[in-house]
Amino acid sequence: MSSPAPSRSATSASRAATSASRAATSASRAATLGDVASEAGVSLATASRVLNGSRPVAHEYRRRVEEAAERLGYIANLSAQTTARGTSPVVALLVADIADPYFGQLAAGVTRAAESAGLITTIAITDRDAERELSLVRTLRGQRPRGIILATSRDTSVDPSALARELEAATAHGARIVTLGAGVAGSQVVPIDNLAGAEALGTAVAELGYRDAVIIAAREGVRTSDDRIAGFSAGFEAGGGAAPRVVRAGITRDAGYEAAATLLEAGLEPGTLLFGVSDVVAIGALSAVRDAGLVPGDDIAIAGFDDIAAGRDIVPGITTVSVPLEALGAQALEAAISDDWGGAAALPLEVRLRASTPRRA
């Protein structure tokens, strides 16, 4: 240990020392491409070429640059790269509420696909507020993202022109706009056939013998909600059910709970079906039914939409329509980055009949 290092390793030893002292004072400054170049004794251009593999570089130089970069812990400055290249490796994702499992699963799909495409995902939350969405798109536009994925509620009661303008501007920046579900002008859309799915559900529960249904939905204008109302009603009536009554509550678990509780207080015919326009709503409703001392399924039936993972552990199992959230997220990313995205057929949604809607005697 006290013997001098063999001369062969003298160089690397001194380099290690350099690197160590660098690390010690490293709170100072991050290594730049210039640092790498001079450390390697080559020009800036050559270093750049090695590190992003654009053009051929002699083996020796390549090696020296790579070693220097390694030694310095060099990582390219993304912002500088972006300004120089004029294109950034980020996709922006707008969701209504990331704590909602629906959007969580969606985000997982987007993020996973993005990462495997070497892209970075930026996420923003609209809290279901159209103004907020607008301002967020505006902000995100500053990033010059490769794509913007809108997984937020379309609200038909809000003038879409402001958003459209903003999105058009983003398009001018080279971003590709993708909307999930109900599309928006000038965007590619990854369709979700809420109408057909809800109709199939309506038909299925009518076939089970239900004749009275109340739909717990979002305020009028929320596209997804409205489509599911329309689809369900059509299917339900076609199957012999009465026209469902619609209660405007909201699209959260608590909204579902409150709405159902209120309905129950006002008196609800046993055998009535409560259809929550999303699983979280249905789950809330189910809890309200139980808390009212009734048996969900037997006394009051429940159905939802989405088939979120969290629903698996609810008892009774909730009848719902499965939506392949992660796959849709991946599809959205695909649409956002591929040059020749021919559009996609809506992925099939499947009705899942479970114990929350037993066959009526």
Next chain:
Amino acid sequence: MSSPAPSRSATSASRAATSASRAATSASRAATLGDVASEAGVSLATASRVLNGSRPVAHEYRRRVEEAAERLGYIANLSAQTTARGTSPVVALLVADIADPYFGQLAAGVTRAAESAGLITTIAITDRDAERELSLVRTLRGQRPRGIILATSRDTSVDPSALARELEAATAHGARIVTLGAGVAGSQVVPIDNLAGAEALGTAVAELGYRDAVIIAAREGVRTSDDRIAGFSAGFEAGGGAAPRVVRAGITRDAGYEAAATLLEAGLEPGTLLFGVSDVVAIGALSAVRDAGLVPGDDIAIAGFDDIAAGRDIVPGITTVSVPLEALGAQALEAAISDDWGGAAALPLEVRLRASTPRRA
């Protein structure tokens, strides 16, 4: 309509025309600060000063610049700003799995706080893979984020030095590192007192009369899991319970389900308590108990940890320890951006006794 425009508005009319044609051909190029400056007839510097309000600018110029920016739909290029300023308005968030409600709630807390601080959140998923985490930190480092928040499992069986080096490098770039829960070298830590919380839980259930418990946990080395095991065991034994057996499964709902199913097949004494180290695990276990034809709570008791929102609708209610996820996320963001973050006391975790652990006769 066919009459000529009054001369007063000629200018603005022609500008409108210009702007319109711009919009028409707008797929071409995004407006830059230079465009705004020349449109307003001022220098680049003046335009810049107006738009980021740094220094005083004459009213007239200010107005012209603002109007020009508005007309052109100008939004500053964030990358260019970042390279020029040397600091970026982004914080990076690393989570194990964004589809997991635990991380979803956490992410919501971080993102909300970030937005209200004018920051953009970048999100990445480690899938609980330490190597992946390392490479993600490396990638994110390229963004020169203001802060990096690690909400991923610390794994004591993995050599932390590589990650530490990477984080140190990020620090050199000016990023502040924040870890949630078990800290990592060189980072600020937003503590989660898993040990104390679990101990309180162990004590509480022992007090309820439980004497036998099995802990369903992650593989050895996952810090959060290990802490909860240790804490629970200590509390349980202190309260008179037998030393709990530990089953290594995983920290997902399915892992909880499988582990519990296996345990039940092998035979489990009635009155045994199953403690899942997180609610998702406990929820899975609860379903397994039910699927085995037993009554969760009465036959086999269940307890979890986290008090995730999705647990509210599970029946029986799951005894757990509440962790203020959103608040912790907000706290983490605070730590990541404030210059004088003095550290924080661990937020109090509270035991919530529910029907899944009835008092034993």
Next chain:
DNA sequence: TTGTATGCGTTATCAA
């Protein structure tokens, strides 16, 4: 108060 000029870290063009 305004404008000029320089710099930020990269990439890409053009000679050599």
Next chain:
DNA sequence: TTGATAACGCATACAA
């Protein structure tokens, strides 16, 4: 193949 050097879009020190 390599190296100067001019962009990229913006911020800012300095001069006017």
